[in-house]
Amino acid sequence: MSQPTKWSQFGVLITVFFFWGFVAASNSIFIPFCKEFFHLDQIQSQLIGSAFYGAYFYGSLILFIVSTVSGIDVLNKIGYKKGIIYGLLISVVGAIALAFISGSEAPTFAAVLIAFFIIALGFSLQQTAAQPFAIALGPVESGAHRLNMAGGVNSFGTLLGPLVVSWLLFGTVKEGESSPANISNIQTLYFFLSGLFILASLVFAVAKLPKTTSNETLEKSPKAMIALVIIGLLFPPVLFADQIHLQFGITKSTTIVTSLVLILLVLFVSMLLAARNKSGWGxxxxxxxxxxxIAIFVYVGVEVTVDNNFGALLKLQEFGGYDEAHISHLISLYWGSLMIGRWTGAVSVFNFSKGVKKVLGIVVPFAAFGIILLVNLIKGNKVDDFLLYPICIAIAVGAFLFANEKPVKLLLTVSVLGAIAMVIALTNTGMVANFAIISCGLCASVMxxxxxxxxxxxxxxxTSQGSAFLIMMILGGAILPPAQGAIIDIDKVSPGSTVMGTSFTHFSYIVPLLCFAYLAWxxxxxxxxxxxQGLDVDAQVAAGH
Structure with a gap:
């Protein structure tokens, strides 16, 4: 007889899902702020995301290497519970460091990057342990249900993050007004977050939780490890592009694009080599x-770059002429769009009839949109700009219903819609283009x-090893944003220059267009x-209905 879901313990677990979303989405406000505060170019400002998402890769890679070399699955040995506790404590170190840095008399951008890296390193360990932990806290057959609920909490964190950080940095600023931002205002937030991390770790430490380790045999894959280590060596030049430029005269754009191309090349070559001889590739x-x-690399990259470079676009007069104090409502709508899609997707895990699922598939997205409006109104943001966005939501709802939960059909549909949205964004200005960019959150939400x-x-x-490799590819969020930033910086190097009749900042959204096109392929x-291989995932899903 299966054990019932341990809801009190699961309630504690999902707090870490909220933290991941809150901090990751907060970067959308913090990046344009740091760009102004530290006098950075667009590439440099994107290094916040590079440090953050790069930490996910290195955290997972370190676990994989240590486990492979020692022959012991490290996380399985210490247990998921301790893995989450250790991850939380690592994040505490980063959060406290960032709090002290932001409160110092002369904060440096390099110190901020190191603090973000440490926070995300903790998140990496938490995420690696929390996903299987969520499945273990109840019947296996309802594990997907708990993961979807946790994902919904994560999305709620992404909605609140930009609003809270914007309020801390700028206060409640009315349209037409400006407010001097001070990085020391971040100190309160990160001391508070460090306290929450500590509290969560204590709760996990004293809670009586079931044994949650896997009995799967560790599968050694030396060739795969070599490929991943090579990728790990190709990424640091992105973080040190400035120093490489000063020492060797190589432009930052060249360094970043070269790293991006070589990493993708390693993955494609690995696939070709493995096709010839499968031994050692796992x-x-x-x-x-x-x-x-590769798809996870591209998907995470496009999800992050669409938004992290959005602040630079919104500063242009033809896209609203917003300053950093006035973009939180549009940033929250983007991350809220991800919440809309994920909450809608969560409907499928409930044992409802087809008719009820269809009704909820229509009602839930607009209810989630209502929550987005509410939290923005509470924060003091004007939401007049949002009035036409339900059209985008209606299109997404139609796409979700058309795909009928089938992975291939759904992924192809939203990839094509994302590409179309980017074409609209590239050929228009104003709120039409802004909404097209924001609607990419709806497309990315179910990918x-x-x-x-x-x-x-x-x-x-x-399967378990493959899942770990997929999580490593969150690295895409560390490379594609600065690659797009390299195009944006052309406007700074050559003021007034245009491409296809528009600014390079606007044209930079060719990067997400290519990403969505690749995902369709x-x-x-x-x-x-x-x-x-005789596998048809869509047919299997249809048969399970």
Whole structure:
């Protein structure tokens, strides 16, 4: 007989999901602020995201290397509970460091980056442990339900993060007014967050939780480890592009684009080599997994870059002429769009009839939009700009209903819609372009589970290892934003220059357009790969209805 879900323990667990979303989305406000405060160019400002998402990769890579070399699954040995506690304590160190840095007389951007890296390093360990922990806190058959609920809490954190950080930095600023921001205002937030991290770790420490470790055998994959280590060596030049420019005269744009191309090349070459000889590649011997790794890299990259560079676009008069104090409502709408999609997707895990699911599939998105309006009104933001956005939501609802929960059909549909939205954004200005960019949050919201489902299909005993490799590819959020920032900086280097009749800041959204186009290709390619193996994920989902 299966154990009932331990809701009190699960309630504690989902707090860490909230933290991840809150801090990650807060970067959207913190990045344009740091750009002004530290007098950075666009590439430099994007290093906040690079440090943050890069830490996820290195945290996962370190665990993988240590486990492979020692022959012991480190996280499995210490247990998921202790893994979360240790992760929280690492994040405490980063949060306290950032609080002291922001309160110092002469804060430096390098110190801020180090603090963000430490916070996210803790998040990496938390996330690696929390996902299987959520499944373990109740019946296995309802594990997906708990993960979707946790994802909904994560999305609520992404909605509140930009609003809270904007309020701390600028206060409640009315339209037309300006407010001097002071980085010391961040001190209160991160002391508070460090206190919450400590409290959460104490609760986990004293809580009586079930044994939550996996009995799966550790699968060694030396060739896969070499490929991942090479990627780990190719990423640091992104963080040190400034120093490379000063020492060797190589432009920051060249360094970043070179790292990006080489990392993708390593993944594609690995897939080709594994196709010739599967020995030693582990999960990477399966082409759907490597394709999935590249897709996660691109998906996370596009989700982050669409938003993290949005502040630079919104400063242009033809896109509203907003300063840093007045963009939180649009930033929150973007992250709120991710919440809309994820809350809608969570409906599918409940045991409702088809009719009820369809009704909820329509009602939930607009109810979530109502919550977005409410929290913005509470913060003091004007929401007049939002009145036409329900049109975008209605289109997304139509796409979700059309795809009918089938991973291939859904991923292809939202990838194409994302590409169309980017074409609209690139060929228009004002709120039409702004809404097109924001609506990419609706498209991206359901991509992660679709990509994951396709990537781990048919992996068998390598499913757990494959999942770990996919999580490592969050690294895309560390590289694609500065790559887009490199295009934006052309406006600074060559003021008044244009491409296709528009500024380079506007044209930079060609990067997410290419990303969505790639994800559409990825969907068709992966479907073909799986078909050759006799797998049809969409048919399996349809049969399960």
């Amino acid at each position: 999960a990477m011997a399966y082409p759907q997994l490597v394709l999935g790794m 992660w589970p679709c990509i994951f489902a396709l990537a781990v299909s048919g992996l068998g005993k390598y 990825h969907t068709l390619k992966t479907k073909s790969v799986l078909k050759k």
